[in-house]
Amino acid sequence: MSKRMELEEAIKQFIRPGSRLCFSGNALHRAPMAAVREIARQEISKLKIVKTAGALDIDLLCAMGLVDTVDAGFVSYESVYGLCMHYRKGVEEKRITGNEHACYTVLCALRGAIMNVPFMPVHGLLYSDLLVENDYFKVVDDPFGGQEPVTLVKTLKPDVAIIHVHQADEQGNAIINGAKYDDEIIWRAADHVIITAEKIIPSLKGTYGKKTIDIPGFMTDAVIEVPGGAKPCSYEGLYEVDHRMLKKFLSGREKKDHQIWLDNYDQTDRKGLRQQAGGFRR
């Protein structure tokens, strides 16, 4: 049974207004940008985003007014490009709830989802206004009689994890080349997993031992072939950050500007349009 879908279809089927989402990669590396753009095109709103360290993925959806809450340890472009201004403005103007975590507590909150428990104990986080200001942390006594109080972080259960990978097969088996970042956590934590892949082959069966399958097919719901699907973010061994397109986005001021920016990617993100254009080799 093939799980192959078109991007438009997969985003429509699995992502709803208010969905809690996790994205692959870290900062400007291997974010599933084609899928993020498709969410923006479909204007699916009130999204809750969970990521240790996000950048363009979060900032684009904030710029489009589609974000309700961000749970993250760090939201910023790396040094050169500075803060995520759309996220920042949204939080400052109280349109967006910015739940600050330590990156670790994001991962522990996702561990809670993996283990289907309502909270996860976290050591080390004892001196911080984050504990005072936020109801997603609680400090309790140790029921086993230990003397130290225990900090708990409330579980965050993502509805969908979107992961951009190097190669996948039609059954949903996926191979990530290079750094895995937090992907091993998010595909286990989420209710549904959407894979976008640089390339889809009919079957990875029989390659065990030769290739390492990072995500087993039965855990994924949809696979979509999107060459360049992380652009303008980077992907190990394939492409670097596209600084020109990144600057172009950052220079956008209004939603109209961002929509024009999105249009630049229509033909590479959407297969239908790629085929119409006739220029895309399968």
Add this chain to the structure above:
Amino acid sequence: MSKRMELEEAIKQFIRPGSRLCFSGNALHRAPMAAVREIARQEISKLKIVKTAGALDIDLLCAMGLVDTVDAGFVSYESVYGLCMHYRKGVEEKRITGNEHACYTVLCALRGAIMNVPFMPVHGLLYSDLLVENDYFKVVDDPFGGQEPVTLVKTLKPDVAIIHVHQADEQGNAIINGAKYDDEIIWRAADHVIITAEKIIPSLKGTYGKKTIDIPGFMTDAVIEVPGGAKPCSYEGLYEVDHRMLKKFLSGREKKDHQIWLDNYDQTDRKGLRQQAGGFRR
């Protein structure tokens, strides 16, 4: 800095009376039997053993009267060889504390050690006399206001994990071929990690991408070359269960019998003796 040691030395240095230990593998597969035998030879006692599913490793140490506590989900040979009689007798005669867990709660108790927290929440374990009879489980209210009570398992922090691998280098990097079982959990949970390897090479540096290092060198304390170090248990691609030697152990009744059984392995387990014998190719 080489971490290479002799087996006698490593066991003496890292394992003390009362140590809590984890062993690699599962049932009769890839248990670190050479190291277990060396513990038996050195008669290090009052050991606390933590394993999801143990067999000969646990039973041998029980037979030698060296075990204080076993935390496990399942202690038995597989069908053919039946129960672990020395473990069973020890528990029945109250010489050994047999803490029964679900295999999952063993792993969650080790997760507690990995995360340095005193307990781990566990979903699903709500209907069981195990909860009633044992103080290492507690059922509490959800501090975040959820309606369902939450079961907690008390953390088990191993002092030493002993892992038998296919190949290691002198810096302690280790490669496990075949099934990893729970090894990914135990090397993270334990305070010290002892690697016994079928083969040690000077350095695995530069093989990244070609080989997958399962345990990074900086996390290990000692590496010891012991060809056949899992025997009479099996090791993927190298040797099957040695049924003759297993039956020989099972037919032993007294400590004296087990000591004779251990002697059979002296020359393969201990390098000093191997070299004296002169017959072992390095």
Add this chain to the structure above:
Amino acid sequence: MRDKMAYTTADMMTCAMSRLLQDGEVAFHGVSSHMPMVSMMLAKALHAPSMVHLNIPGGVNPSTLRNTSYSSAGTELVRHSESTFSLLDVFDLSIRGKLDVAFLGGVQFDQHGHVNASIIGTPDNLKVRLPGGAGSAVLIPTAKKAIVWRTKHDVRTFVEHVDFITTKGNLWKIVTPLCVFDYFKGRLVLDSIHPGTTVEEVKAQTGFKIHETEVPVNAAPTQQELNTLRKIDPNNLRAIEFK
């Protein structure tokens, strides 16, 4: 009587379990679980090609058991698998309500669907320390359907009250050499019997009251099932518990 047939009790039990599996389901077996392991391979070969086969060493959909000499937890299950999914992953999956079928053992069962794999006697007056429930205490409550099998069917196995409740929960079926029990509205009921036995025999071998008087007789293993069994399990691992 059964041994005069062209199939063994192990064949019958394996087929009965195999038939309980549906295409597309995600199913798990553990250690010392040879019959469930073979039944999964049989189901995949015959009617459930897309079933997902999970196990302790972590191989997803092992393609063959032909080189498996002894174990249902050996690394052979990884060597020819499609991908890997560790034991901890399997548990977490079940805990999240996403494991369709778990095969589990046990030593004592009672009419209320309680499973004992822990001790005979009481904690204070221990007669036998059993191997332990392994995954049962979390898998039986969380897997959508827990299938238990037991190669002994006698009044010491199927009792009025278990000595110790290792677990209870989403128990679905218990497959024995004589019959299949169904767990229905909090009670074990007789679901079907295997050819060659009678409801009376089952009653006589069961320590709790069986109310059912007429139940279906399971189809004997078909020629296709038997041929496939011999092909996928040439070492007759499915019979290992009867040896």
Add this chain to the structure above:
Amino acid sequence: MRDKMAYTTADMMTCAMSRLLQDGEVAFHGVSSHMPMVSMMLAKALHAPSMVHLNIPGGVNPSTLRNTSYSSAGTELVRHSESTFSLLDVFDLSIRGKLDVAFLGGVQFDQHGHVNASIIGTPDNLKVRLPGGAGSAVLIPTAKKAIVWRTKHDVRTFVEHVDFITTKGNLWKIVTPLCVFDYFKGRLVLDSIHPGTTVEEVKAQTGFKIHETEVPVNAAPTQQELNTLRKIDPNNLRAIEFK
């Protein structure tokens, strides 16, 4: 004055951080942490060959930065590494008290060693939503030694009281363009100044009272350090925060 020298402020800060690292230590840097990344490579090249270099993409001991064009969290750090150790592994390691050194950023610091990377203003009257403390809130309390660096040294950065305590704990040193602070008995004290500045300048640029009057001047980067820096960091990533 500093720009007349044969080295840059980035070189000085990188060398100061590198010298804080000892052979055999296990050290981590995160995202947007180019100077710490280069300082680790420098330490390994010069005096700490067995230091263990951990990072966000999970490469243990990356052998080169020469192909790194932009990031301190890029997969280049994995491509030529010795093994892998994920970000979650790094956090867990620190949480267990086994991470020797963590490099962390921050935006505001006060005399009590409080670090603010969260907000300017108050939660109810937010002026600036900062990027967030990333790992700091758990790493500064749990790493054996937390080294903080900041490329700005002014009275808005080093303040009497931070607006928000993102974290405090095992802060060890803060390296700035002017000086190194030491966290000692619950207070930031002036540890040393870089060549080309004075204690007076540091006092003028610091919003809390500095009691020290005479402190050592750090050695300028040596020729060996500078040569090595140019070799291991040809793209001058260490200066990226000054661009």
